Amino acid sequence: MEHHAPSFIAFLIIAGATAALFAARNILFSRLHRLARERSSPTDGFFITALQGPSTLLIVALALYICLRLAEIPDRYEAYAVKGMHLSLILTVTMALANISGRAVSFFLKKVDLPISVTSLLNAVIKACVYAVGVLVMLNFVGLSITPIITALGVGGLAMALALQDTLSNLFAGIHILAEHTIRVGDFIRLETGQEGFVEDISWRTTRIRVPANNMVIVPNSKLSQSVVTNYFLPERRTVIQVPVSVSCDADPDLVERLLLEEARGSIAEVAGLLGDPAPAVLFAPGFGASSLDFTLTCSVADINAQQPVQHALRKRILKRFLREGITIPYPTRTVYLQDNALKKE
Secondary structure (H helix, E strand, C coil), X not given: CCCCHHHHHHHHHHHHHHHHHHHHHHHHHHHHHHHXXXXXXXXXXXXXXXXXXXXXXXXXXXXXXXXXXXXXXXXHHHHHHHHHHHHHHHHHHHHHHHHHHHHHHHHHHHHHCCCCCCCHHHHHHHHHHHHHHHHHHHHHHXXXXXXXXXXXXXXXXXXXXXXXXXXXXXXXXXXXXXXXXCCCCCCEEEECCCCEEEEEEECCCEEEEEXXXXXXXXXXXXXXXXXXXXXXXXXXXXXXXXXXXXXXXXXXXXXXXXHHHHHHHHHCCCCCCEEXXXXXXXXXXXXXXXXXXXXXXXXXXXXXXXXXXXXXXXXXXXHHHHHHHCCCCCCCCCCCCCCCHHHHHC
16 A cells, blocks of 8 residues: 555646646636737637647647656656657647638738738648648657658658648649639639639638539639639629610600619619719610510629619619609510301301
């Protein structure tokens, strides 16, 4: 029993030290979160969140280091324990910098409004660079030469490039899309296959598009880069809508044109999303229909989101105005001539 007493006491010390460190960590971060909420600073929030995960690893490393020191290991192994503690510190700092760098770049790009989309691919590339530097520092710390490793990675990278050809093709296609700025997160695009929606994210392999039905279309980056895409938010968000209007053949075309312009101009201040610059225009086109006179009302709207609501409001106002002015919207008519075969024989 006396032989196991020192081991039991060491276990209690380690458990108590670990519990105390975790308790201090929880208290510290709870106070930091409260201070960040009081200051209403977004930078404080993402710095604190970025440090929570690495702090757990640091506590585990400290607990293991305490365990090794209390275990009375031989002196020749103590150097390995110290070196392991230093490697843990480097890894903790690397993880913290990776988390902070990704969040900081996202915050900076949104703050200065640069034409660079904040995507998961961009965050992944930034984190990968930070982790690569951290791994190189760790290898250099343990005394391993980096040059042979880089050479081996170069030879192995060629084999991996052949094996992961599709994956790398999607990765570099995603980088090309981000660098070209022709498709950005938040843009409304239409693919040549007819699918359209808002770009939600561009990851290392795929691009996610949320269609109006609130479903998600997943497109590989390589396919998207080779596809014909219509971006409704480039070169600007403003777009043009055309509202076809048909009236009876006995209507006065000048009167119809005037009424359409009056309703469109009067709706600019009342219908959300309808713009007055450029001014609405009416064309007698496509012109003469089978049983109607066909006009086209052209208006500008703020973006593609306002297209259907503006058309809805304009059609209602035009219909009510036509009813007041006595202008009818014709039904398709067809004249059928019947020939009596019996009379033809006589």
